[in-house]
Amino acid sequence: MxxxxxxxxxxxxxxxxxxxxxxxxxxxxxxxxxxxxxxxxxxxxxxxxxxxxxxxxxxxxxxIGNLKIELSLKSNIDKTRKYLFELNDGNIIESVMMDYEDRVTVCISNQVGCRMGCRFCASTLEGLIRNLEPWEIIDQILKIQEDIGKRVSNLVLMGSGEPLDNFENTKKFLKIVNDKNGLNIGYRHITLSTCGIAPKMMELADLEIPINLALSLHSPYDEKRKEIMPIANAYPIKDILDACKYYIKKTNRRVTIEYSLIKGVNDSEKEAKELIRLLKGMLCHVNLIPVNNVEERDFKRPDKSHIYRFRDILEKNNIPATVRISMGSDIGGACGQLRRKHK
Structure with missing residues (x-):
């Protein structure tokens, strides 16, 4: 071409x-x-x-732009499907479709690989190869709709890549996907997940589009967060929480705090109490994510009773919290793992 x-x-x-x-x-x-x-x-x-x-x-x-479905796996546990798409240059990206009773949610990639280096994520193992253009993000949705014969109603920008590291293309994508004569997906049905690029979070807030913002926090302590997420060396917790508060003020949307629970690393009562101190009074919700075991990493998932004890401590202190249910765990595990195995 x-x-x-x-x-x-x-x-x-x-x-x-x-x-x-x-x-x-x-x-x-x-x-x-x-x-x-x-x-x-x-x-x-x-x-x-x-x-x-x-x-x-x-x-x-x-x-027109047509991605090729390289591989599609259907879960035997639930209605989840995982997709590998081949781009025009031969690179591979990954998407996930989750079919709930009342909605179809698709988790989409916006970069090939990722340079953020989060230690619990398989997508970062080879670094960033390139950004996706808006059409390459959009076509993941179109191809999945065609494959399942149903309309996609909800989107999560939480596949491979950091959306705010591909900010111009992400902005353009959000505009196109919301177009009434296009995919017509409402902003309130779109969640953007970031590992915390504070200046770009502020820029996103200034757009005043009411999408849902999810912040990957994963520790209430700066030093511990630096071990888990290298981005924390650039933006301390105070800066990213200030950016969240600015986002709430501009959009009047509740922010989701993503917290991956890692056995023996960030799952103690001490961490739960510090998290409560940081989030007190903020319009937010904590999504606790028991970490997937990634072969190339040494992180392990806490046992179930430990996970729910952590949640209960938050709830009792008026911090709304839920434990994410793992979907399609039999078809590729953590984000980025299917792509790596395929390669």
Missing amino acids: SQNKVALKNFTEEELKEFVKSIGEPSFRGSQIYSWIYKGAKTFDDMKNIPKSLREKLEEVSF
Whole structure:
């Protein structure tokens, strides 16, 4: 594929109308093309009401963008499916579909690999290879919808990569995915997870779009957090919690505090009490995540009674907390593991 061709899924509807005008065609054709893209058109020939001359012109200067499903695994435990997608350059990314009774949630990647280096995550083991473009993020959703024959209603930007490290493409993706004539997924149904790039959290807040923000905290102590998450060397806990409070003020949305429970590392009563002190009075909710065992890492999951004791300490002190239920644990475990095994 020519490097000079434009990816049409990188455009909002208005931008696509402008693009069509720029190649000498009436702008209403942009809306028609946009509609075809989100109806699942794979080729320009699928666009039946577009004149042949325009289809030929589009073929020369642009592409629709189609990721290939390299591998799809279905859980025998629940309705979860894990996907590996092959990008145009041969790189592989991973997505997860979770089918609940009342909604279909997809966890999507926005980078190939990740440079954040969190020690409990398999996605970071090879570092960052490259950022994904908006169309590559969007196509994960389109391909999953097509595969399962159901509409995706909820999104979590929590697959491979740090969304705020790919901020411009993430911003563009959020705009496109919310487009009423496109995927039309409401902002309140989208959760963005970050390991805590404080300045970008503030920038996200300034956009004043009401998506849900989830912060990976994983320890209430700066020194311990640095051992688990290298990003903590750049942004101390005070800075990231200040950014959370700013986000709450700007969007009036409750922030989720992600806390991976690691046996003997961050799961003591002392840590629970310090977490209570830090979060007192903040509009937040703690999502406790019993860590997945990653072969290349030495972290282990605490036993069940220990996990629920940690939750109860928070709850008794008016910090809302839930324990995340592991979905599809029989088909690839932790984020990034399926991709690594496949490679």
